[in-house]
Amino acid sequence: MDFSKHPQYIESFQRADSIEEIHAVCGELAGDLGFGGFLYGARLPTSLADAATIIITSYPEGWRERYEEKRYIHVDPTITHTHNNVTPLTWDRISYSGKNGEKIRQFMNEATEFGLHAGATLPVHSGQGEAAMLNVFSDSSSNKEQQRILSSLPHLQMLATYAHESVRRIIEIREIAPAAPVLTTRERECLLWTAEGKTSWEIGQILGISERTVIFHLQNAGDKLNVSNRRHAVARAISMGLLAPHIA
């Protein structure tokens, strides 16, 4: 297969500044590599329990409708795989055992009705629970085609990271998530111990300062995080990555 346009796709992804452009690049590369269509899907957490879902796809209209209608998102093995893995998945290796096995088999059978006979899923994860996947499908499941898919996996995987990078860049520009405030050392320390369940008094003992001072720092941290109690502060700080282990 011809991978010579690989660098061009990467450049196109890096230049893209709208979802439509990303769609175009994905479509082009899927076509060039001989695939029948693609689907890029990402979930970008915006708050604790909410996430923005971005879908960029050239899947057949009928299949997308069916998928919606039957709520196949709860069955789709490519999504499960992406959640639990970092490695590529070729669809011929999907397992039909387990309690959802029958549902999955039906799902895959229905997919073939719309031309998705074979394909692969390339997971991409980024920090803080962001997850994305690039699916490509082929309208044949011959041995030769399976082999072709297999050999294009490395390139697809790499392109998937660039696709994801550009989506993140574009979405971030539009500012879905609020920026994290800058905490002082003490504020971070106090928050961290709070997250470990310590009381103000205990934290004071740990840090060698008075209980009142701990309250002071936590109050300041709370103001910066725009919250009104410690439970909320802990949740915010963690999900903003403010308490994450530092390098080294």
Next chain:
Amino acid sequence: MDFSKHPQYIESFQRADSIEEIHAVCGELAGDLGFGGFLYGARLPTSLADAATIIITSYPEGWRERYEEKRYIHVDPTITHTHNNVTPLTWDRISYSGKNGEKIRQFMNEATEFGLHAGATLPVHSGQGEAAMLNVFSDSSSNKEQQRILSSLPHLQMLATYAHESVRRIIEIREIAPAAPVLTTRERECLLWTAEGKTSWEIGQILGISERTVIFHLQNAGDKLNVSNRRHAVARAISMGLLAPHIA
């Protein structure tokens, strides 16, 4: 370049059940692909502010000592890149501008003294803040070599995910992190609203149950999470991914 052994490496990674075996596979593939050495590094968060660091490497002894001694982990641009990106980095594209530019230049210069003339970094992220990278270096930085590195990136990237997968599998077997408990729907709901800063009474209003019942559920959740107050429960639940947005 010859990528025909690609599937063999993958199989070896999947079969490996010790860090030493992973070392061997990485060494083999780096050698086969013409690289002078490799470094796989991962940070697997174990608790809120702590992470296990796993390093598997064939870097020159002298360079590793120097790196330790000078605490280059704070300077190393491959680590910064891995933290902030999902895409591969070829070392010739490292930027020397910015406030740490001079330090980074010195770092890279010293690296060349030990034979690291060119190379690439392949980031791998998995859920819950886990991050890893595969570095490979070459003892020449000729144009031809740069080209060679570039063309092997897709394969390296894919192999990096398999390397990371096997490390995760091995480490998980040895149980660094405790398993997440199963929460009931109500427990999860109450915890979620608690993480949003709501009081018991408020949560009762939201869920249409009494304040006492909310306390009851939070108590049970706390017991399962093995914590003694809500701040700790919120922290635990979030960092275990129990409150993460469901696929819907």
Next chain:
DNA sequence: TCCGAACCTGTAAGAACTGACAGTTATTTC
């Protein structure tokens, strides 16, 4: 039919947190 799991509710005392009062000290920056 009995059991466990999930869900629901009440009272009450003491511990912990929150918010508003009112400050001090040291360091850095303009």
Next chain:
DNA sequence: GAAATAACTGTCAGTTCTTACAGGTTCGGA
């Protein structure tokens, strides 16, 4: 030298959490 920032400390009233007491209902599986 003034201003800003980080760190530090105290009291007090009111709110919320924690723990321990003692129950009840519903539903599905053994």
